[in-house]
Amino acid sequence: MTDLYARHKAVLPDWLALYYEDPIEITHGEGRHVWDAKGNKYLDFFGGILTTMTAHALPEVTKAVSEQAGRIIHSSTLYLNRSMVELAERIAHLSGIPDARVFFTTSGTEANDTALLLATAYRQSNQILAMRNSYHGRSFTTVGITGNKGWSPTSLSPLQTLYVHGGVRTRGPYADLSDDEFIAACVADLEDLLGHVRSPAALIAEPIQGVGGFTAPPDGLFAAFREVLRERGILWISDEVQTGWGRTGEHFWGWQAHAASGPPDMLTFAKGIGNGTSIGGVVASAEIMNCLDSNSISTFGGSPVTMAAGLANLTYLLEHDLQGNARRVGGLLIERLRAIAAQLDGVREVRGRGLMIGIELVKPGTDEANPEGAAAVLEAAREEGLLIGKGGGHNTSVLRIAPPLSLTVAEAEEGAAILERALRRATQ
Structure with a gap:
């Protein structure tokens, strides 16, 4: 446990949720990327819960x-x-x-x-x-x-x-x-x-x-x-x-x-x-x-x-017509993720519009929610340098993907490739 994590637990509520078994401290960001206190770089596919809408450290803002x-x-x-x-x-x-x-x-x-x-x-x-x-x-x-x-x-x-x-x-x-x-x-x-x-x-x-x-x-x-x-x-x-x-x-x-x-x-x-x-x-x-x-x-x-x-x-x-970019790049990303999901028994559905995409996980061969699988994908993606979210009314078994709307095609492909590896590793 890091010193900051220990201090967090000592002074903040138990119900204040944190991602990851070893929570990370994000220190700075640029564009669609952020860095943690250890110097690790991540492609950000969650934007602080859909909040960093255009880009990190956008000069105009x-x-x-x-x-x-x-x-x-x-x-x-x-x-x-x-x-x-x-x-x-x-x-x-x-x-x-x-x-x-x-x-x-x-x-x-x-x-x-x-x-x-x-x-x-x-x-x-x-x-x-x-x-x-x-x-x-x-x-x-x-x-x-x-x-x-x-x-x-x-x-x-x-x-x-x-x-x-x-x-x-x-x-x-x-x-x-x-x-x-x-x-x-x-x-x-x-x-x-x-x-x-x-x-x-x-x-x-x-x-x-x-x-x-x-x-x-x-x-x-x-x-x-x-x-x-x-x-x-x-x-x-x-x-x-x-x-x-x-x-x-x-x-x-x-x-x-x-x-x-x-x-x-x-x-x-x-x-x-x-x-x-x-x-x-x-x-x-x-x-x-x-x-x-x-x-x-x-x-x-x-x-x-x-x-x-x-x-x-x-x-x-x-x-900069970021709505149009969300439509174009988001459409490509959804199709790429659906092609990946078609090969995996543990993915029930890929849904969404633009750059607001959900991947619902189930236990392979069933229609039963798989929150453990979602948590495992979250961890595996972070280890490879990708931050995503999770949610869902059925025991938090949905991966939530919502990058800044300036996401490029190359970044979408990079994120999809990491997600594919994380999904295969965690659900099979």
Whole structure:
């Protein structure tokens, strides 16, 4: 055990998860690579949990942060903040929500917490619809609506949560149906549920479930849900903390895969927009955002430094068409991984979009989750210089792959080759 690991264990909570039997200390990064305290170099296929969106040490972001820190680091939302207004203007336009207002927070958890506050206040209801296998944060409120028991340490909650089918396409009671039949069955389930309860405030859903193992419903499910919700005045909150900013390649926002119904009533964002700085937020129409009848501020949300980083990062993302790169390079990487998986009994499915890819592992010859195999692949990949993540609602048996969106074809091939060796070594 390293000295730092021993000190970590002595002063931090036991439930604060660490990767690897011998945890690593990452000291610096550049592009799509990071280095640990021992000098080992790694190709980063997880980006600090989908957060280093463009690149490590991106000069444009580093320069913006440094220059802003040299002027003023903090002021709070009690004072006008030019960079906050400018970033809000850009996000409001990109969101697709009419007459949009933006509130900045410091994390995705806080963003979802705020969206729940707005929805319950606007609708005067504490009932929330959420998806099974979902994850929305670590606060008391967001834990209470998380549909993944591995990340929900208490059943106590200020909200009454009702869980809906549809977040996982290839498991559960509707797995054997066609896409159209799957959507119809999920809609029927939603309609039946709503016939037994009072009036929920909102449905909150990730277009692609992140912690749940990069699972997703067929395109159009949330559009179909939206029609049912709209008839009853129930709001739709799209949790874009992991799917936003073009990561899926095909769309800028995950909700756009269900665009027949138009934009959601609210969307939440975080992670990638700050490229490592602490930015989260909520976008909602003025009517919903302004429904609160008391004063509020944010001490750290929308800080001058993080807003400068977000503006520089978003500008780089758009000017370099990183969404297009995610579509092209991610498409190649998915096909390469599927070709590898076809040769391995221990891989149940390779799924995902763009640079948001999940590899679900099972015990060979069965459909039983294989969390030990996932842990072994994680270790084997690290030993060969590749960092990946893991997740999944079935005992953490899904490898999560989400590199910075500037990933090159050569780096994708390098990572796939390491993954192939790690998968063969750990699952056969």
